[in-house]
Amino acid sequence: MLPTLVRETFDRPGWIYEEKYDGYRILAYKEGARVTLISRNGIDRTARYPGVAKAVAALKPRTLLLDTEVVVFDPKKVSRFQLLQNIRSAPRAAVFDCLYLDGRDLRSQPLSVRRAALETIIGDSTLSRSRLLADSGLKAYKLAKRRGFEGVIAKDLSSPYIEGRTTRWLKFKVHQEDEFVIAGYTAPAGSRQHFGALLLGAYDRRKLRYAGKVGTGFTQASLRDLYRKFQPLVRQKSPLDDEPREKSVTWLAPRLVAQIAYQEWTDDCKLRQPVFLGLRDDKLPETVTFPLT
Numbered sequence: 001m002l003p004t005l006v007r008e009t010f011d012r013p014g015w016i017y018e019e020k021y022d023g024y025r026i027l028a029y030k031e032g033a034r035v036t037l038i039s040r041n042g043i044d045r046t047a048r049y050p051g052v053a054k055a056v057a058a059l060k061p062r063t064l065l066l067d068t069e070v071v072v073f074d075p076k077k078v079s080r081f082q083l084l085q086n087i088r089s090a091p092r093a094a095v096f097d098c099l100y101l102d103g104r105d106l107r108s109q110p111l112s113v114r115r116a117a118l119e120t121i122i123g124d125s126t127l128s129r130s131r132l133l134a135d136s137g138l139k140a141y142k143l144a145k146r147r148g149f150e151g152v153i154a155k156d157l158s159s160p161y162i163e164g165r166t167t168r169w170l171k172f173k174v175h176q177e178d179e180f181v182i183a184g185y186t187a188p189a190g191s192r193q194h195f196g197a198l199l200l201g202a203y204d205r206r207k208l209r210y211a212g213k214v215g216t217g218f219t220q221a222s223l224r225d226l227y228r229k230f231q232p233l234v235r236q237k238s239p240l241d242d243e244p245r246e247k248s249v250t251w252l253a254p255r256l257v258a259q260i261a262y263q264e265w266t267d268d269c270k271l272r273q274p275v276f277l278g279l280r281d282d283k284l285p286e287t288v289t290f291p292l293t
Contacts, residue, residue, distance in 0.1 A: 001097070003170055005291060010154070016111075016132055017134055024070045024084065026068050030056050030057065030061065031063055037070075039281075043281070055127045059125060068095045072090075081177070093128065098118040099161055107161035111158070133152060137172075149174060150173065151175070156169070176264065179257050179258065179288050181254045185199065186199070193224070194226070195226070198258065198276065200271070200274070211290070212274060236251065239252070239253065255285060256285070
């Protein structure tokens, strides 16, 4: 179940307002002693997050399916996607929904029922329950902004669990951060090695449109590692429908997705002050569309 991005904050009766986490969406399956962690695009991540798997395995129900976000918190208890790229502290799962419980399919039940089940399951576990920010969307937004959270997820307590994008879950952002397809890179200049900037795009009606370029947020190690990943993807023709006027560009097959932070959009729909945060391997390039601007 995926939330729809909206421009404005709001208050609605019968809705709750949760912290929007900045990590990897993971479905956690428990069958007896066996736990499997699956990403949004169907990749098994159990070995990557053994601490999360161990915490789910310790829960009492014999069969269980939880919807979670695997995150790493900074010292201020704010989740940061960048920290997942170079893990120095153990990732944790913020659990926000319960879809199956001891053989019962809860997806048709309202969120209020699923949330109550979740509260009893997690208890004193090392897993984290998703944080309810306030009883008002406006208050939740102000709190998220003050604490430095990425944003707020608003959820209709009467909603069943609906596969795909829905307006029964909505999100409004405090910090601008989105995924973009890497379409190519420019040549390095000065002391920079490997490449200068990444050319980014997003899909609009099945056409990959140019969204701007990003040249900050890299370390020497990430420049080297990304350059190695790029080489099998090099192609002669631009994958962008609206190819920009750039010199010394190496075009790439649109297979890699980058997480980008940015200040805002320009009037011609280009990113302003973008910063590279890391690669996402949990999202397919063709699902990366232009965000609401």
